[in-house]
Amino acid sequence: MQELREQVTTMLGVMQRQEARLEQLQGFVERQAAAVAAAATESRDPLAPSARAPEAAEGEGVVAVSVAAVPPPTSAPPTASGSATLDTTADEVERERALTALMKFMKFKPPTFEKGKVEPSAVKSWVDSMETLFEDLYTPEKDKVPFATHCLDKAAKVWWKRLKRDRPSDLPPMLWEEFKRKMFGNYFPDTEKRKLKKKFRKLRQGDRSVADYEQEFSHIIDCVPDVVKDDADRAEWFLRGLRPWIYRAVQLFQLRTFAEVFNKALWAEHGDAHVREERELLAGSQDKGKKRPGGSSGCQSSSKRPPKYPRSQSWGRGPQRCPICGDRGHRAPQCRQRQGRCFNCGQEGHISRDCSARASSTPSVASTPAPPPYQGGPHMFPCQQGVHWRHASRR
Incomplete structure (x- = not known):
């Protein structure tokens, strides 16, 4: 205050x-x-009458003498002291x-510039800030350079004093465009421009977002405008640097302007992020459904019941597991522990035709796959007496 x-x-x-x-x-x-x-x-006053000669004596000739009129006084020009x-x-x-x-x-607290080393991004940012302030305040052209140089400090101020000293005094006052050329020539030489052009040709999105990639892409173009020919060329260079899957998605539209390419790339990135989010939510809900208190899982089978006979597998393909002992290489009728046990579920107290597990697990006729063509050799056939083997001959 x-x-x-x-x-x-x-x-x-x-x-x-x-x-x-x-x-x-x-x-x-x-x-x-x-x-x-x-x-x-005074210049408009009438002239004084002409003076006559004295009258001569009678009889003498009279001679008239005209007296020239006195010129009016003229005003004196302004003195040197008045002009001064x-x-x-x-x-x-x-x-x-x-x-x-x-x-x-x-x-308005304009930014100061004090860099003593070559730093193109710093001088570009400072010039942009000054031009924005000039536009907001309607600064006349003759005031731009004095105002801008008032914001220089340290090494930059020394550079400006040297530039003023070496500039011929008979030249007109320096304007803003000339000042910018001098400043960019000092802080942004041709060697740095060549480096930025080389970096621009190799620029890729990588792991960055589309917005971050566009920010660096546009910054290089602002510093080196001649790196692209026109807006279509700018769009083509931007498209080349996108990730492969974003490039394929955007390239199909055959867009011509940079704004269109940038907008489509953002939409493609947003859609991919949405798909990943939905996938993570689905995987998380599945993991929660599988978990049980105490660390047990609902998909684990009970160890108290031996595995059922795999009736859904193809007939006669590979060795089957015995439902009684669980070993491979033999069937329930050949098992040494078959005495008093069901050939279907391996439990005691009933036979396979009365097995309740068989009735619930037997598929319907419509859904049961047809057996493969007969190739000779042993085949397995279900019957009312349980599962047994016999040699089937072609009829």
């Missing part, structure tokens, strides 16, 4: 001094106008105007 009050007080003082200078200038102009009007009035006063007053008014504009500009 105190700083704001000081700025307001300073601006009021500047305005009062400007009013005083304007009053002095107005008085001087009025005096000059009065002098010119007086001179014009006018110039001094105009210069003071201009200085007051420039000071007021500079104070207004500095209130």
Whole structure:
């Protein structure tokens, strides 16, 4: 608040001094106008009558002598001291105007530039910030360079003083475009431009997002505009650097402008992220369904019941597991532990035709796969007496 009050007080003082200078200038102009009007009035007075010679004596010849009219006095031109006063007053008014504009500009806290080494991104960012501020404040062209150089510091300020000293004095004041060329030439030489062009040709998206890739891509083009020919060329270079799967998705549309390519790449990336999110949610829900209290899983089979006879497998393909002992290489009728056990489920107390597990696991006729064509050799056939083997002959 105190700083704001000081700025307001300073601006009021500047305005009062400007009013005083304007009053002095107005008085001087009025005096000059009065002098010119007086001179014009005197020039319109009639000429003095011609003087006659004294009358001669009677009889003598009379000779008239005309006296030339006296020319009217002319107004003297403005003195050198008056012109000097006018110039001094105009210069003071201009200085007051420039000071007021500079104070207004500095209130917005423009960024300072103090780099002493080559750093293209830093000088580009500073120039962009200054041009944005110039546009917002409607800064006239003649004030841009003085305002910008007021924000230079340290090594950059030394560079500017050297540039002013070496510049011929008979040249007109430096304008903003010339200042930018000088600054980019000092902080962004041709060697750095060649490095950026080489980096641009090898630029790829990699593991970054499309937005991050576009930011670096556009930054290089801003620093080296001639790296692309036009907007279509810019779109083509951007498309080449995308990830392969995004490139394939966007390339099918055959887009021509950079904005269209960038927008489609963002949509492709967004769609892929959505698919991954849905997949992760589905996998998480499946994992939760399998978990049970105590670390047991619902998909685990009970160890108290021996495995059922695999009736859904193809007939006669590979060795089957015995439902009684669980070993391979023989069937239930050949098992040594078959005494008193069901040939279907391996449990005691009933036979296979009365087995309840068989009734619930036997597929319907419509869903039971047809047996393969007879190739000779042993085949397995279900019957009412359980599962047994016999040699089937072709009829």
